[in-house]
Amino acid sequence: MKTDSIFYHLFQTFPSIFFEVIGQTESTGNTYQFTSVEVKQTAFRIDGLFLPSDDSADQPIYFVEVQFQRDERFYQRFFGEIFLYLSQYERANDWRGVVIFRSKNLDPGVKPQYRELLTSPRIRRIYLDELGEAADQSLGVSVVKLVVETKNKAPELARQLLNKATQEIADEVVRRQVIELIETIVLYKFPQMTRQEMEAMFGFSELKQTRVYQDAVEEGELKAKLEAVPRFLALGLTVEQVAQGLGLTIEQVRQAAEAKTSD
Known part of the structure; x- marks a missing residue:
């Protein structure tokens, strides 16, 4: 999964996190919908739009971009998309732009034509490696920090976030969503991690409640059945007897048999 996809998934599921990152209250997210929009006749697609x-x-419209690589033409494209959107979608709302950089050295700087925009209150630049105390105080901001944490430190931060979510979030549905989001980020950072390693990292009692874990269990059970x-x-x-006994479809049994024959 691409890094920007993780962020857009995060903002889609918990819009309050975005507003925490930019220093506003969580409740602000209750009046917003996070979406993407096609800018007609330009081949532009704005993926992050509150x-x-x-x-x-x-309340202003927020245009959001996540940048994890250096792009010298980034601001030309970013401002171009914003003004094309404003020209095509007539809304009474004011607007703001937020750029989330992995680190400050990825910010290419702006050309003179756009300098006034960057120095105005309209544009906010967030450098994830400089979140500082905000990440320590807020669960949402800490989840964002996990995306850019080093692989050496990510497991410990993930455990801390898991404990914090368990202690601070009373709503069971929301708590489960946060835990699954943390797990998704860890799987993104460690794509080769096994289920046993996930258990060791998160703690079995919490991990076994998540959708990703349950999917892994089901996948493991299916694999064992097919091997049998x-x-x-x-x-x-007969094929029919094996299918009935193992709870598989006849087609699954036949494919497993053919795969064994071809080995």
Whole structure:
């Protein structure tokens, strides 16, 4: 999964985190919907857009970009997309732009034509490696920091976030969503991690409640069943009997048998 996809998934699920990152209250996110929009006739797609509800005309539209690589033409494209959107979608709301950089050295700087925009209150630049105390005080901001944490420090931070989520979030559904989000980020950072390693990192009692863990368990059980197919067939059972006994489809049994034959 691409890094920017993780951020957009995070903002989609918990819009309050974005507003925590830019120094506003969590409740501000309740009046916004995070979405993406196509800018017609330009081949531009704005992936990060916080649109206020129709009855919140006093709240600004937020254009959000996540940058994890250096792009010398970034600001030309960013401002171009913003003004094309404003010209095509007539809304009464004011607007703000937020750029989230992995680190300050990825900020290419702006050309003179756009200098006034960057020095105005309209544009906010966030450098994830400089979050500082905000990340220590806020669970949401800490989850954002986990995305850019080093692989050496990420496991410990993930454990801390898991404990914090368990202690601070009373709503079971929200708590489960946060835990799964933390797990998704860890899997992104460690794509080769096994289920056993995930258990060791997160603690079995919490991990076993998450969707990702349960999917892994189901995948492991299915693999074991498929591996058992050739042995049952060798005992003289029919395809139908094996399928019924193992809870598989007839097609799954046949494919498992063919795979064994081709080995």
